[in-house]
Amino acid sequence: MAIVGYARVSTTGQSLEDQLNALNDCDIVFQEKKSGAQSEREELNCMLEYVREGDTVKITKLCRLATNTKHLLEVVELLDVKKVSLQVLNLGIDTASTTGRLMVTLIGAIATFERQTLLERQAEGIALAKSKGRKPTTxxxxxxxxxxxxxxxxxxxxxxxxxxxxxxxxxxxxxxxx
Known part of the structure; x- marks a missing residue:
């Protein structure tokens, strides 16, 4: 039974250091610098293939694993099929329990809702600025x-x-x- 970490940042300019420090008790940590919006994340796929029954996957935040509820639920389902639990450190959630599974699902749905709302507001603001004839910012x-x-x-x-x-x-x- 291994403790497997997964750390991700969106751009090469960002640092994985904080996540790696939080995952220091893991036997192995898969890490990558790639946008979560990209469906093909090699290290995530490698980690999902690597884990075995009884292992635990640790992440620092849900947004490091998936950027939408659908993908999150797919990953959690795959881990369930493999009998692997998921721990989300910043939320204290562990999917080894039914309550933990419920919490991951609810929080994932809320996070997706918040992201979509933010993108909608951003698009509305840009459209309003354009309609007022504002030039693009520097x-x-x-x-x-x-x-x-x-x-x-x-x-x-x-x-x-x-x-x-x-x-x-x-x-x-x-x-x-x-």
Whole structure:
């Protein structure tokens, strides 16, 4: 019976350190830097294949395992079939009990609802800003700044082309480590 950890961050710029520290009692930890929205996560799949009856999978938060209720329930069901329990450290939940299974399902559904509500509000805000004729923020132009600099444009040319200040270009460069 092994204790198996799974740690994930969404981007390569983020650190797994906090999660790995919380999972320090695990026999093995599968870790990856990949968006949870991507259905093909190699390390998650490897972890799900690795676990055996009687093992326990530990994660720090539900959002590290799945970003929607459907995927979460699929993973929990697969673990159940393999007779593997799931522990969610920040919530103190263990699916070895029926109450733990219920809690994972409810919290997963609530988290999905909150995420969908946030995305709806964000889309409404963007639509409202566009309808009022607001220009995209400098932050929204980060990718364009990056592309133009890579193509060889000077910082001053980038600022002029994108109609942003030179200091904004420098700020984007420093935040994006260009």
């Amino acid at each position: 932050r929204a132009k980060q990718a364009q700044v990056r592309e133009l600099l890579v193509c060889g444009m000077s910082k001053a040319q980038v600022a002029q082309k994108l109609n942003i200040s030179l200091s904004s270009v420098y700020r984007i460069i420093s935040k994006c480590h260009l």
